[in-house]
Amino acid sequence: MKTIRKKEHILILGAGAAGLSAADAIRTASPDTPVTVVSGEKGRPYARMALPYYISGKIPLEGIMTREEKELARQGVTYIAGDPAAGIDIDRRRVVLRSNRKLPFDKLLIATGSVPEYPEMLAGTEAPGVSHLWTLEDARQIKRLAHEGSSVAVWGAGFVSFMAAKALAGHDRKVHLICRADRILRRVLDAEAADLVDRTLFEKDVLCLKNTNVEKVEVLKGGRKRVVLNDSSELTVDLFIIALGTKPNIAFLEGTPLAGKKGIEVDEYLETRIPGIYAAGDVAVVSDCVTGERITPALWSTAVMEGRGAGLNMAGARRRCDLALLMNVVDFGGYSAISIGHPLTKDAGAEVFQFTREEDRSYRRFVFKEDRLIGAIVVGACFDAGFFPMLIRRRVELTRDQKDALLRQPWDMASLLMSLPSLMQAKDLV
């Protein structure tokens, strides 16, 4: 691999999965390039994905920290915390932070992640206990307010709201999940899987209110909140968590050619249209590896992969890394629901196979198109689930016999998949 010239300064905006993966990759490829990582939040970098687990008490605060300052220093990475980027001067190649500090760069990686959507109707109800579950600060506040026996409402039925509801369940808390659609996790799970998840949630004292929306939220005296729903019923809760989706955090790029409608447009090496400026993680618009659509997946797994690829490319490699595979996991300890690829495709040419096993509440859905697996849902037993991302990502073409053999034993595909020769289709040989 070519290493870049010394003293070419690399600046990384964002210390999440993408930013830190990129820093690691640059370090392996080019040990003496000066690297600066800028985090918009105070304190050490942490894993946003693990916040619900911190709230539920499964792991301590220390457990969600992704890097120690010592470690960053040992890696030779300059870490600036609590000072988000406020603007970028492309011509003079420098980034302006909120504190008006100016950071010059030779190469820049924008990995500022995403920010949660805040509905306009909630303007004026800012109060402790009405919050997102997005930053460590939010999580701390929720953990403080969610004492035993409190009641909680979570607005939204996507991944974050689900994780929040699950994290707060138990300890005599009453948790309501307010869901606009007729089922939870509508984008990633089908009705059968959602039903299984729903049943498990119910056992954990989470009540899912379907086809329901929030009309109004009022802060009562004493700090409780009254949530008025569209069926004119009311909930009085201690905590109101908003999780209605996210959007790329690119407000500071306003007015530059970088800011696109969906996010930052990048080429297959994650470089933007301005040479030397790269984007990775939730802000980058990449291609779906199945459909080829341009998407911003906003997933931990894609952020890690893109961050690493962008880091290597910034350090002088030329590695294609813009293909993203959608992959969501929701878990209840020993029980999980995994959605990979496009299991809910509306494509007319897709063949759907469903399998249910009542005794351990397992459910599987496989979606094939032209003898290629393009989507899978795995609920319950999951020990062979690791094979499916590979099948989908590599667009492996199965023969009729192979496909039939797989579908004959839908609960244990591991031994068959391990010996599937056509799994192996290497591309871009060096």
Add this chain to the structure above:
Amino acid sequence: MISFNEKRCVGCYACQVVCKMEKGFPVGVFGITVLKGEEADENGVFRPVFRTSLCRHCTEAQCVRICPVRAITRDQHGMVVGTPEKCIGCRLCLLACPRSVPDFTGAQRVSKCNGCVERLQVGLQPRCVASCPTAALESVTRQELSEKKRRGYLEKRWERRQGTGTPSR
């Protein structure tokens, strides 16, 4: 690494059992799994084939890279080890591993093979290797395995030519 010779495996599951006894993994979780399949030979007669699912302690371990809370790390002996106390059970490692090795069946936290480092250090073989009655499992470095296979190939070739003596370098 632990090398597996599928021609020798008879599917006795001894490795699976002793590994579990040694490591005390939770119910449903195995550090090494023997998978049974079947294959047709040229005459269309089926014969059983065995494969193992075990951690290869990859150089570029995808599980280490993807774990958000660093519950899977590489230790100072080069082994990829799991720390169950740190694990949040998000299963990303399972989905990242091309062989679907990290086992979560019925468990909340990751439990995985650590290459029996503690046994290697006192000069013992990994438990699964030590227990294998047919020597289908072997504990070797990759270069040793390459050496072994090269030698094996040469010996076979010489046997076919009805020569004697052993190859030397």
Add this chain to the structure above:
Amino acid sequence: MAGERVLYFDTKRCVGCHACETACKIENGISPGPKWIEVVQQVVPREDDGWTIEFMPLNCRHCTNAGCITACPAGAIGKRGDGVVLVNRALCIGCGECLQGCPFGAPQFGPGGLMEKCTLCAHRPAGSPTACEQLCPVGAIRSGTPQEMSLHKRSSYLITAIALSASQGR
């Protein structure tokens, strides 16, 4: 496949000088340890009760149904159009399964921990000889398609046959 390139060895010619190993290491910048090509010697009995030494090179055979390609869980190994089996080191995860699938022990693992092996000097322009072929002092190594090999063997047979008949005065 007809057009696949192979490395052909004349074990009768090889004198065991290991020049090919050196040439390969220099050409491909291989770190100490891995050997993409390795020449081993073997003592074999002769018909007249004597002994002779034969040399055998060990390297990637670029098999048609390559076991390493099937074994690789990362899909990092593949066959190029001209039959050369190559590993994409960007995809390789260093699990060592290719070695399990290879009957010749060809895959090597250096200090970087990723798989490396003979590429038939794929970085050279198409049709050019490999480094080992170029450096072999006795011409025991040749690369090319099976047709080229066949042509080469036929012509060398003809030369021997002509030389033999000439020496016998016919």
